[in-house]
Amino acid sequence: MLHPFKELGVPEDMIRGLEELAIVQPTEVQVKVIPYLLTNGGDLIAQAQTGTGKTAAFGLPLLTKVNPKHREIQGLVLAPTRELAKQIGKQLFRFTKYTEKIFTEVLTGGDDMDRQIDALRRPTQIVVATPGRLLDLIEKDALTLEFVRYVVLDEADEMLSMGFKKELTAILKLAAMRRSTWLFSATFPDAIQQLIKGCMSANAHSIQVDQAHVVNPDIDHRFALCKREDKTAFIASFLKRQKEGRGLIFCRTKAGANTLCQELIAMGMAVDVLQGDLMQKERDKVMRAFKKQRVQFVVATDVAARGIDVEGLSFVIHHQLPDQLEYYTHRSGRTARAGKKGMSLALIHPKERWQLTQIERQLNVTFREFRG
Numbered sequence: 001m002l003h004p005f006k007e008l009g010v011p012e013d014m015i016r017g018l019e020e021l022a023i024v025q026p027t028e029v030q031v032k033v034i035p036y037l038l039t040n041g042g043d044l045i046a047q048a049q050t051g052t053g054k055t056a057a058f059g060l061p062l063l064t065k066v067n068p069k070h071r072e073i074q075g076l077v078l079a080p081t082r083e084l085a086k087q088i089g090k091q092l093f094r095f096t097k098y099t100e101k102i103f104t105e106v107l108t109g110g111d112d113m114d115r116q117i118d119a120l121r122r123p124t125q126i127v128v129a130t131p132g133r134l135l136d137l138i139e140k141d142a143l144t145l146e147f148v149r150y151v152v153l154d155e156a157d158e159m160l161s162m163g164f165k166k167e168l169t170a171i172l173k174l175a176a177m178r179r180s181t182w183l184f185s186a187t188f189p190d191a192i193q194q195l196i197k198g199c200m201s202a203n204a205h206s207i208q209v210d211q212a213h214v215v216n217p218d219i220d221h222r223f224a225l226c227k228r229e230d231k232t233a234f235i236a237s238f239l240k241r242q243k244e245g246r247g248l249i250f251c252r253t254k255a256g257a258n259t260l261c262q263e264l265i266a267m268g269m270a271v272d273v274l275q276g277d278l279m280q281k282e283r284d285k286v287m288r289a290f291k292k293q294r295v296q297f298v299v300a301t302d303v304a305a306r307g308i309d310v311e312g313l314s315f316v317i318h319h320q321l322p323d324q325l326e327y328y329t330h331r332s333g334r335t336a337r338a339g340k341k342g343m344s345l346a347l348i349h350p351k352e353r354w355q356l357t358q359i360e361r362q363l364n365v366t367f368r369e370f371r372g
Helices: 012-020 028-039 054-065 082-095 113-119 131-139 156-161 165-174 190-199 228-240 254-266 280-291 325-332 350-363
Strands: 044-047 075-078 104-107 126-129 150-153 180-185 205-207 219-225 247-251 271-274 297-301 315-318 342-348
Touching: 012 054, 012 082, 028 044, 028 054, 028 205, 054 075, 054 082, 054 150, 054 180, 075 131, 075 165, 082 104, 082 126, 104 113, 104 131, 113 131, 126 131, 131 165, 150 165, 156 165, 156 180, 156 190, 156 325, 165 190, 180 190, 228 254, 228 342, 247 254, 254 271, 254 297, 271 280, 315 325, 325 350, 342 350
Parallel strands: 044 180, 044 205, 075 126, 075 150, 104 126, 150 180, 219 342, 247 297, 247 315, 271 297, 315 342
Antiparallel strands: none
């Protein structure tokens, strides 16, 4: 019987690497994207969540299209955060364990720039980068995009909501010789539509995961009615009952995240905070502790949580509902990864019930009341 990835056109030597990673059954996005990119390879717009296997969906075709014998950068992957860029770099490296050597360099802020400049003197076929650091290195003549043939914009909506529109436009201009642009996004706000118009062909191939599947069906959406002053006590009692369960608690503001974290620590919880004012070193420390399970829970703001990818989170709590619908999608998508179940629990005031109805209607999900 033909291997499921062989049916999609993935070369034998890459399949060996996938099998070692226990990636045997392609996900929906991989089934839809890989054959198109391998055979056609033109412009692509794909709607895909974090955790759907999109790195392999664009990564495997990209690796088959670059020429390992050419020293120049032929593929460019742009990601919103350092964490996500590193994760993509790691995956690409693992996929090529048994193939002819393809060199990938990860270029992100917060890392030593001189070391990155040195690394770029070696043959490099693929670069995975955050937009700001990539432009800094181009300004220093450390690399050129003139030989880039394929550009991947991963989590494009997050890059735009983080204010990278100017950088993305500049980078796409510099990669003017590219054959195609592959754009992946969980949501499609107006800013994304404008970006698509500006940098992609009018007949770009579109892969739409239907709206009902934008939010992972393994997520159990719950709400609890809770006055503002009772929220910390509610969260503390929820966390105490978690045993091994790990999760994220989302706050709208940095000050709110810091305060909640301090209050929970005072109640004896193993919790830390991720918010935008942290230095990269501090942020890395929190992420390491969370991944290694030294910290069971993390309080985070929406922007600081970008690109967080931690396996096995059993819940997310919304201290307040987010301002934007796509933030709810991104927040809740941190749980129920890789076929596991998870809960997304929103703490709301009775007057906010209408917001839940709005989310239900637009994302095609159902909230049930949580009774602890």
